Amino acid sequence: MESIRFNTRLLLCLCILYSTYSYNVTDEDLLFKDLFTNYNKELRAGNDRDYPLNVSMSFYLFAIKEFDEATSKFTVNGVFVTTWRDERLSWDPTNYNNITRTLMSQDKIWLPNLVSTNPFEDIYGLGSSLVKIYLYYDGSCVWTTMQSFEVICDADVTNYPFDKQYCSLNFVSYGYGEEWMKVTFTSSKILLTQYQESGLWDIEDTATFSRIANGLTEVVVGLNLKRRSAYYIAGLVLPMTIVAILQSFVFLLPNDSGERVGFSVTVLLASVVFLTIIQEKLPESSEPNISILGFLLFGYVSLGVLVTLCVILSSNMHMYEESKPVPAWLRVLFCLKRNKVDEDFSTGSTIRVASKEESRDEESISSSWKDVAKAFDRYCFISSLSLYALQFVIYFAIVL
Known part of the structure; x- marks a missing residue:
């Protein structure tokens, strides 16, 4: 009998504690109003303007969709996970019923402006209006952009059908040089945990890195491919x-x-x-x-x-x-x-x-x-x- 009473009291305490730390839509609406009052998304993130903003990236490859040697069209499905910190978007969780993170549209905040430099047709950048960004109370932003990337990849068919190819996704941050933004990858390789094997190509090696090209920060995701010749x-x-x-x-x-x-x-x-x-x-x-x-x-x-x-x-x-x-x-x-x-x-x-x-x-x-x-x-x-x-x-x- 005593154990039942103890369990009941414990459950009641947990419910009270949970209700105390839970938040509702009013709290989140208030948070949004406070965050975006006087917020200018045209200004680069980072309070200290004497140092470049640190942007961390990783790339997950899902599938090799197409590689047409005749037209040099290379298409892959993948996702970039980009993180940075914008102190203007930080808050004290205790003032908003302990909200520690929220979701918002990418159109509302400043983004690293990464644009493809080797597109197959139209020039495009990362993300879309459908993408949401995770925002944490310390100002950390996590931007997950899943896309189908179509780029030009000139094929070397000398040893066809025993050939090996190198194709890359190239992005440049126009307007932000090395003194404005520093991009680093969490891994020097493409992450293949979600990769679906291609019936035509084997991935021999991958590389992800950033470099300075013509004063601009360039992001490169490269794949070394070997044709399945059987x-x-x-x-x-x-x-x-x-x-x-x-x-x-x-x-x-x-x-x-x-x-x-x-x-x-x-x-x-x-x-x-x-x-x-x-x-x-x-x-x-x-x-x-x-x-x-x-x-x-x-x-x-x-x-x-x-x-x-x-x-x-x-x-x-x-x-x-x-x-x-x-x-x-x-x-x-x-x-x-x-x-x-x-x-x-x-x-x-x-x-x-x-x-x-x-x-x-x-x-x-x-x-x-x-x-x-x-x-x-x-x-x-x-x-x-x-x-x-x-x-x-x-x-x-x-x-x-």
């Missing part, structure tokens, strides 16, 4: 290489099939389609360098054109007339056996061997150009495969 290897580089190598196998098709030229041209067109796809993804500018992948595909297409020409030449050799002799240099080049002939020294003319030997020699003469075409196909097949493989190896040796 998708591009499986969906672009390997299919492109396989299609290119497939063209070499045209030399294994029989010349009598009549499909060799059509097959070669079809595969060549497929390589051109891949080239078009890649060119659409890359920026038109050639600075600082053109993508090495573009050179690789250009090599594939050029070799494909050469393969097509060789196929046409091989088909022509296969259709040469039987009576046309094979030049000696071709026999040597392709290691072909010399035709058997028998010379009649009595008449000074060359005659073919009679009966069965004559028929065998005639058959050898009629098939000699076909032998040249077959040997030429073998040579082109091995050479083209070697050249495709060499290009592929050189490309990966450069980009990796």
Whole structure:
């Protein structure tokens, strides 16, 4: 029974204490009237004008929204948390029923004027009319500005799709130099506690810092990005290489099939389609360098054109007339056996061997150009495969 009475008294005391220290809207309204009487938001915060105002910042990255290399558009979602102290907005909590903090619109007080210096389209600053600022009794202001930041980021696509990029959000405090305002970051890195992983980019490193540029305080938030290349290897580089190598196998098709030229041209067109796809993804500018992948595909297409020409030449050799002799240099080049002939020294003319030997020699003469075409196909097949493989190896040796 005694314990119940004790608990009841304790609860009553707590309720009385809570009601004593709680405040209502009248108290907060009175606080606002007193704070903004004779307050001029055009004047920089800070009573001591001989020293710059200390502004502390941190940046939380939420997501990488977009990175379009062709247009150099880089978009991220994040939030800046900015704190400073304005002594004009301080108060004694005991005079306002123990109010220790309140919320107010950012339009009512002085703000650090930070404006983007590398916007993609329109110039913009931090915050909006919808943002509220936490104001504490000692004059401390906490300004949380969540935005979607669109900036220009010139992509270096030299090693695409194994490239690394550096993009940054740059802001300058126009009108406030180093003698007026000093900006520091609570962390030298971007805070990634709320970050959602991007499907296309890995964040290798980040940096947040302020510096003096042309007498103005500049705030920089930088990201070192590395492209996730697995998708591009499986969906672009390997299919492109396989299609290119497939063209070499045209030399294994029989010349009598009549499909060799059509097959070669079809595969060549497929390589051109891949080239078009890649060119659409890359920026038109050639600075600082053109993508090495573009050179690789250009090599594939050029070799494909050469393969097509060789196929046409091989088909022509296969259709040469039987009576046309094979030049000696071709026999040597392709290691072909010399035709058997028998010379009649009595008449000074060359005659073919009679009966069965004559028929065998005639058959050898009629098939000699076909032998040249077959040997030429073998040579082109091995050479083209070697050249495709060499290009592929050189490309990966450069980009990796």
